[in-house]
Amino acid sequence: MARKLFIPGPIDVREDVLEKMATPMIGHRSKEISALQERISKKLQKIFYTENEILLSTSSGSGLMEGAIRSCTSKKAAVFSCGAFGDRWYKMAVTNNVKADLYNVDLGKAITPELVDKVLSTGEYDLIAIQHNETSTGITNPIEKIADVVRKYDDIVFCVDAVSSAGGIKIEVDKNNIDILITSTQKALGLPPGMAICTFSERAIKRAEKVEFRGTYFDLLAMYKYLKKKNYQYPSTPSISHMFAMDYQLDNILEEGLENRFNRHKDMANLVRAWAENHFKLFTDKNYLSNTLTVIENNQNINISELNSKLIEKGMQIANGYGDLKDKTFRISHMGDYNIEDIKYLLDTIDEILGF
Numbered sequence: 001m002a003r004k005l006f007i008p009g010p011i012d013v014r015e016d017v018l019e020k021m022a023t024p025m026i027g028h029r030s031k032e033i034s035a036l037q038e039r040i041s042k043k044l045q046k047i048f049y050t051e052n053e054i055l056l057s058t059s060s061g062s063g064l065m066e067g068a069i070r071s072c073t074s075k076k077a078a079v080f081s082c083g084a085f086g087d088r089w090y091k092m093a094v095t096n097n098v099k100a101d102l103y104n105v106d107l108g109k110a111i112t113p114e115l116v117d118k119v120l121s122t123g124e125y126d127l128i129a130i131q132h133n134e135t136s137t138g139i140t141n142p143i144e145k146i147a148d149v150v151r152k153y154d155d156i157v158f159c160v161d162a163v164s165s166a167g168g169i170k171i172e173v174d175k176n177n178i179d180i181l182i183t184s185t186q187k188a189l190g191l192p193p194g195m196a197i198c199t200f201s202e203r204a205i206k207r208a209e210k211v212e213f214r215g216t217y218f219d220l221l222a223m224y225k226y227l228k229k230k231n232y233q234y235p236s237t238p239s240i241s242h243m244f245a246m247d248y249q250l251d252n253i254l255e256e257g258l259e260n261r262f263n264r265h266k267d268m269a270n271l272v273r274a275w276a277e278n279h280f281k282l283f284t285d286k287n288y289l290s291n292t293l294t295v296i297e298n299n300q301n302i303n304i305s306e307l308n309s310k311l312i313e314k315g316m317q318i319a320n321g322y323g324d325l326k327d328k329t330f331r332i333s334h335m336g337d338y339n340i341e342d343i344k345y346l347l348d349t350i351d352e353i354l355g356f
């Protein structure tokens, strides 16, 4: 029996989507691959509400996070962090010799527009990096209000990690002037792990042109230029299997309807939150709760590994807390193609195991 993964990625992939991974190969310099990429790009532009170009990277999302901060920081990057993935972005800057400063908030709290304003008002920075949805703490940052702040400043490349939210929570790239929005296949889009996606704006292109050492494999400008020149192809061989599955799954997403999809995520989140408040406590600031995963404070001191072993016997799995939050919190993800019934079944099973 396939296990249902209520972990924040990878999540279950529908059988019919998985089957598309087994489509016979086509050449990476063929007319068919150009058409395939063009179709994918058009669909992703709808899902991300953008007219900017779409880039696919054969890597997980982290590859594009590293590529974005390295390719597009000229002066200095301001990296905002409300958890593990924000910290990771800062580390990527440092290890690539990209000048950057880290601005942290307490775990479970959101990045505020006021903090972003204060940092940008120093005039020291020309790129900001921020999570839309921080998967270690269950925070969805107020990205629209932050966008209003970023807009006040000239020439800031606005990079947003939406790895665990894009496709599950609405993010309007163009309306919010997001220059680079990054996501991975294995989270809210409901695809197998192995590819990453980003949007790439005119401002990001102009900036990258001024950056000398952009690396090679994750040089976003090189990817973009090649794609433009060679009719939607890439400098190196992409994961064509993922592209087949993506082309198909994006149709499923658009057929469901974006608003319906976002509302389904909201409904699943509401159910898990109510359950969590009934038996435990929410770890996350209630004003910024994520619709794609819930982080629950383990105030009952349950043995999370033991709970998970019992869940696994029944064909399900949840996630322990991330990093320092291990055993102090646990996480239930509700993203991708799950529905309310799946979530009810999971929560009922947990109730049964814990004797609630």
Ligand SMILES: *Cc1c(COP(=O)(O)O)cnc(C)c1O
Residues within 6 Å of the ligand: 008, 009, 060, 061, 062, 063, 085, 131, 133, 134, 135, 161, 162, 163, 164, 184
């Ligand atoms: C999962 C995740 C990442 C890392 O993505 P990979 O595809 O595993 O590289 C980055 N940021 C956030 C918010 C995530 O949830």
